[in-house]
Amino acid sequence: MTNKDAHTPASSQMNGAFTAPQGEKPQGEGKPIGWHKAYVEGSRPDLRVPVRQVHLTNGQSVTLYDTSGPYTDPGIDTDVRRGLPALRENWILARGDTEEYAGRPVRPEDDGIKHTSPRGGLRNLDAVFPGRPRQPRRSRDGKAVTQLAYARRGEITPEMEFVAVRENVLPEVVREEIAAGRAVLPANVNHPETEPMIIGKRFLVKVNANIGNSAVTSSIEEEVEKMTWATRWGADTVMDLSTGRNIHTTREWVLRNSPVPIGTVPLYQALEKVDGRAEELTWEIYKDTVIEQAEQGVDYMTVHAGVRLPYVPLTANRKTGIVSRGGSIMAAWCLAHHKESFLYENFEELCEILAAYDVTYSLGDGLRPGSIADANDEAQFAELGTLGELNRIAKRFHVQTMIEGPGHVPMHKIKENIDLQQEICDEAPFYTLGPLTTDVAPAYDHITSGIGAAMIAWWGTAMLCYVTPKEHLGLPHRDDVKTGVITYKIAAHAADLAKGHPGAQEWDDALSDARFEFRWEDQFNLALDPDTAREFHDETLPAEPAKTAHFCSMCGPKFCSMKISQDIRREHGGSQAEVEAGMAQKSKEFAASGNRVYLPVAD
């Protein structure tokens, strides 16, 4: 599946999108118009960065960032029961700073099972991941193995180079941003299947999709399918927020089949282990859960260590209290014991654990506002102050760290969130949920939040956690996942444009060119969602000729502005330069005629 581009070094063509030089023919003779998977090779043959190559009918081609993994490569035979190839395995081994070990034994209660059966557990054995068993790894001899540690030592890892090619920047820029703590490259040494990606304000804005079964509904198969589906539409990371049964097993399947970093909230599983009784949680149970998940390969973990005992009373007058699940669990624990949070108290030990696997922190905003009324209040910003403190501690342990953000925030209060976060957290990447800009539209919260997401990303947020239409109402199905991802890809790309991200506009330009020239097939293929664009077009004008028609069903042939605009060009000169010259001449004549100002018309 490697084509000519595979030998093209990273260039300005790689940043989000590019239009190939004029006149270049489509890659690979006889390749059909449309898009296919391609790779750009780095400095070594095992460093091949996937891209989505769109071949246009005018012979040009456009390269887009690709998150879909090996699934869209017909040359790779994927099988969810075997898992994905371990892309990063040799890189990790070559560093020689980690070692395999026996690992923590998997117990029935990891899957929420209380009583052992004669066969050693009630677990449905068919559900156990059948792929190649691999011993977990961790750092050896106290070595600092995180990407942050490497970056600080001035070393550019293959992961960093992979990201540099993907983002079209120099590898040194990647290293610098990671070293400064302004970007994270989430890549657990036990998740070698992941294709390296970076989260930071100097790079393309990223999108996270949440999946996860709950006590009420959904199965392992569904979750794996949602993960591959979400990445197919552009999710850059996926969080597995499962809370029901088979939580360990579901995560194993998701990790072994995921080409993107996987995030979790270990607290959810820890709570399952104490049967949902928050007050029975202990640091030991939590720590054990973190190790369990780190050994599986979770790339980043949400830790609600900023929900401190003294902050809980600050939420008493709120309209909607504490809406973060993790936040409310920790608040309940703090109040039940009237003790400071065990996460806050044991944060340094947690740093040591995360550092050993290169798990990235996502410091959770457990006190984020759950309604417009509660936005930017004392509770929220008190916690943010603590997240700043924890961020600095994490950095001492070389743990990569990003900071989570709200929530429900009206437009005029959004900027304060990112500005404060950047100041308090030393520019650590901000990772926000929305924010939702109004509370009144359940069933449309992908839109209420897409508005806020685009704005906060423009102002510097590095990753956006998607919101689906089902937010506040139910668990998202496959279609909801797609709608959420597409909405957030729009927000992210709109922000890339507004930030003036180099190369971002080339994608828009390619699509607008196709639009102006009535290249319908190219419009579809360049669209964020080609299938739906084509389907909508065909609903009104299904016939094949309509796809080359120089008008569309909105206005019909007589009223098409683009057609008239083209006619103007055609009738008043052949090339654009000629049109311009011709028009300029006419304009001069007009000016010469006195440039008539408005003359009152008598009537």
Next chain:
Amino acid sequence: MTNKDAHTPASSQMNGAFTAPQGEKPQGEGKPIGWHKAYVEGSRPDLRVPVRQVHLTNGQSVTLYDTSGPYTDPGIDTDVRRGLPALRENWILARGDTEEYAGRPVRPEDDGIKHTSPRGGLRNLDAVFPGRPRQPRRSRDGKAVTQLAYARRGEITPEMEFVAVRENVLPEVVREEIAAGRAVLPANVNHPETEPMIIGKRFLVKVNANIGNSAVTSSIEEEVEKMTWATRWGADTVMDLSTGRNIHTTREWVLRNSPVPIGTVPLYQALEKVDGRAEELTWEIYKDTVIEQAEQGVDYMTVHAGVRLPYVPLTANRKTGIVSRGGSIMAAWCLAHHKESFLYENFEELCEILAAYDVTYSLGDGLRPGSIADANDEAQFAELGTLGELNRIAKRFHVQTMIEGPGHVPMHKIKENIDLQQEICDEAPFYTLGPLTTDVAPAYDHITSGIGAAMIAWWGTAMLCYVTPKEHLGLPHRDDVKTGVITYKIAAHAADLAKGHPGAQEWDDALSDARFEFRWEDQFNLALDPDTAREFHDETLPAEPAKTAHFCSMCGPKFCSMKISQDIRREHGGSQAEVEAGMAQKSKEFAASGNRVYLPVAD
């Protein structure tokens, strides 16, 4: 359908939404939980302002702005063949400054019919509107009959009072804003069916929905249905952009059945009359079309008088040329004749015509950008300068005027649009299409543009023209119209919140209260789209008990943050005040214990 509220004078309860005083019982004994149509009476019995009254399960009620017209009033027997009651007729007659006259005879070519048949035309006679024939009216003896003229004379019309009640402001504020040209109240004397509404930055942000058949598809019935459907979901005005056959007749049906102001682009019909050949357009044909439409009752008209000959060459280097249909038609005419636009040249005569019927100008942005690449360019801003000039001329003739805006604009270039428009056009209301913040998502342009719409409205845009998912691809169906309207209601309301519009947040607060207290039915009834919210909820948890369950299908009972939050309140004190006191006490104890700062944990 009048309930107790009908006798409540305008109060703070009327602004967007309100929560009735604590403890007040639902209006009308035995009235079911849910929402129904109600009216608030003004200073006279024939001034009854419709509202949507939502009765909550906790005995409170919330009043929302209502655009749905008599269709949602079971006490009024509506019939599309008869048309709506002429609400404003007596007000118009009482002013005594207009007179009936024979009017321009309707001709077959008004409906795009070229040859007369033995029965006087090819028109399908069944399609002719059968409702009460009414002679058209216009100003008598050169009287200035527009709302602007009245406002300038210091007179508060019933229309202004109606609007004041609707917006919960003093009538004097309405008069002042209209007099200053900062707001328009579009209300043709020949459209007495319309329920007065106002467009201006000091009022709630409004949403326009476009309907209209095209040469390719759709029928009269479909368009009337789309109009009532759009207003049911909250469209404040509707533009009939029909371009095909039966254009006159379709408009008649739409006007006679519309409770909201109707806008048009007369140029589209004029072009039909010359068989789509732009160069054959004349001022006489255009003028005749404007009179035809003014006599029917069109409330505002888009006039592309700012597309001047010298500006056309400025578009030559654009990525997507001229994308406004009206703009491209006028550009083609200008170039074909190499003459200044006949709209610009005859603008004062046009002002006299519009003034006679109180038709409001919507000065079209014919050179708006059609792609990210073309945003804020010389052509666009040159035209804006001319719109400022035309706005001042229109005001001399007492013609109410708003200014149209773009289009496709990346987020960082949006603010310049509204700031320049407000400066150049003396704060005349800005009426924008989106703007779309990226070009790459055909089929999702309600979202790409909803982002821009929310932002530009926050910064002062008075009305937003909706964009449906079908934009760039096809003609919207009923569902697309709904999606477009709901998306834009979200953008408008998010902007009302961000502007700090008095009372806007009370709607959000009511819904968030219902959410925190697990009042599912109230959440549905308060939602912008109750049907879809309920449907999404029921998809996962259809059973009736789930609608009173203290958790939802997202997290299940154990993980519900709202439930845990409530448990915290319950377990640590009865009332909120007690919780707070209790928590504050605990917090003090915590502080007294030394307010332990973070202690490194040895490991």
